């Protein structure tokens with residue numbers, strides 16, 4: 236009976252506030268309020284799982300604009316639950332910064348919860364979501380998540396990380412066991428995604444005014460992907476470049492190219508007090524962006540140098556241009572020492588591989 240009453244109470248509540256009813260979500264967020272009405276939902280997830288993006292919530296006089304919708308419907312549901320704690324205004328616009336699944340695969344939940352939702356992106360990104368995004372949902376995510384599960388299960392069986400002699404301690408073992416269970420659930424949920432695509436697109440620039448607030452949407456060129464959208468709020472001086480900026484180390488997401496270097500430099504033209512990366516901590520000055528631009532420039536300088544010395548194959552270039560050779564040059568600027576310490580080991584070798592791949596088969 237108590238259970239029954241509870242159910243009625245819950246249903247009443249659910250009818251009052253149109254929230255999804257769901258069991259314990261695997262996604263959690265830290266909420267960072269960066270200005271009076273702008274919040275960043277920073278995901279807190281088990282390190283063994285696939286990442287999901289920062290979600291930005293911009294609360295206006297009448298409604299809300301959101302940037303990116305998360306890796307899975309569950310990530311979006313949890314985001315909406317957090318948004319409801321901030322405001323009960325409807326979400327009217329959702330920006331998908333690019334086609335990688337952690338930025339748009341939660342669209343279906345936002346679209347259902349907020350009828351008439353405008354899902355905004357660049358023309359190029361909208362095409363890429365329908366093409367590459369769907370290949371990822373149907374093919375790559377199932378494959379890679381299954382590989383993650385198989386790899387973790389092997390590590391659990393061996394009681395140590397692959398390639399290590401040291402056994403897991405109790406905490407590490409608990410974390411990886413929890414992680415593998417969650418990845419299994421993510422894989423099952425990935426197969427149930429009901430893709431919802433952008434329905435408002437722009438080529439180079441689009442401006443929306445809502446009360447005093449101005450939203451400037453830009454396409455600055457090929458970068459992290461073929462169609463990255465950037466949002467800038469000139470009044471608050473907040474720049475949201477999606478995964479063109481990822482902190483504390485850039486991702487090498489399969490498309491590193493000379494064009495990215497040029498596009499990244501354009502971000503410097505924005506006068507910002509806050510830079511909200513696609514992943515990681517909000518930046519309050521240009522330091523990290525300067526570092527990224529110098530890192531990319533140095534990487535290409537050394538690749539070019541290797542080529543001029545007759546090193547033509549990817550392997551030859553990767554031998555000559557390494558994380559050490561690149562960070563050694565960057566560390567000549569003392570401001571960069573902190574950043575280079577956090578550079579992922581894979582970034583330089585993968586960036587070289589992918590800039591070659593980009594030249595040869597042109598996928599990004």
Ligand SMILES: [Zn+2]
Pocket residue numbers: 287288335337338478513514
């Ligand atoms: Zn991402």
